[in-house]
């Protein structure tokens with residue numbers, strides 16, 4: 509599988525928050541009008557956002573959707589940066605750098621790709637599934653959440669294709685992990701794209717390999733510069749000689765062929 513070349517040229521632009529809403533406890537959605545970046549955005553890429561004067565480093569947030577000059581960003585409030593972001597309201601300016609990174613390669617998904625997401629890893633799969641459908645595929649989604657209150661974007665995914673939901677505690681959908689749902693139905697899919705916690709990605713990659721399915725995973729590491737200059741986001745990859753090499757999640761990823769990752 510050849511992942512897409514990073515041919516886009518990120519731009520720094522000021523967007524304007526056009527909508528803000530709380531999706532669930534601690535989970536927020538911002539719509540940001542920023543045509544310069546939205547028009548270049550591809551599934552799996554991210555933007556790097558300045559989160560107030562007190563936060564020196566930009567924060568990486570995945571592009572959940574991009575249409576008509578507007579970026580849709582869905583994020584979890586964690587520390588100071590995302591708290592600042594959650595406090596934005598309509599009309600506020602936002603300093604963005606993007607789109608950044610290599611996203612999903614949608615050229616070899618086959619007719620029945622499945623998009624497997626866990627928790628806050630779910631948002632970037634929406635644009636990927638949307639584009640897969642535009643390309644003529646019949647995509648499916650398997651989404652996992654902690655519990656009923658943490659479920660996000662379900663209706664958006666259902667509008668694009670078959671969508672299965674699992675919760676860890678069984679309070680909504682199937683009781684258990686996305687991996688059980690994937691394992692049970694792996695034979696009906698032609699490829700896998702996944703985003704979520706590392707343990708989930710490793711398990712998904714193992715299932716895909718067992719069933720001979722191409723698998724792309726979106727990795728997450730702490731970031732500094734976001735453009736390949738500081739090495740903060742290094743992740744271990746398999747070298748051609750059988751050893752380990754290091755890649756930048758911000759520039760070589762965040763999406764990698766699962767077979768490339770040193771789990």
Ligand SMILES: Cc1cc2nc3c(=O)[nH]c(=O)nc-3n(C[C@H](O)[C@H](O)[C@H](O)COP(=O)(O)OP(=O)(O)OC[C@H]3O[C@@H](n4cnc5c(N)ncnc54)[C@H](O)[C@@H]3O)c2cc1C
Pocket residue numbers: 554565566567568569570571582583584585586587588589590591628631632727728729730731762
């Ligand atoms: C490519 C990529 C895409 C992401 N997309 C999303 C998304 O769509 N929605 C979402 O909720 N979160 C996403 N994250 C995680 C998000 O960037 C962190 O939760 C956020 O940076 C935390 O910042 P903070 O100031 O609130 O927290 P703090 O813990 O105060 O952050 C301190 C520092 O650590 C960095 N940091 C902390 N946690 C992470 C992390 N998990 N990943 C990267 N840097 C981190 C921050 O950028 C900051 O520099 C993504 C991360 C990456 C790498």
Ligand code: FES
Pocket residue numbers: 730731732733734735736737738739740741742756757758759
């Ligand atoms: S964040 Fe600086 S190299 Fe990736």
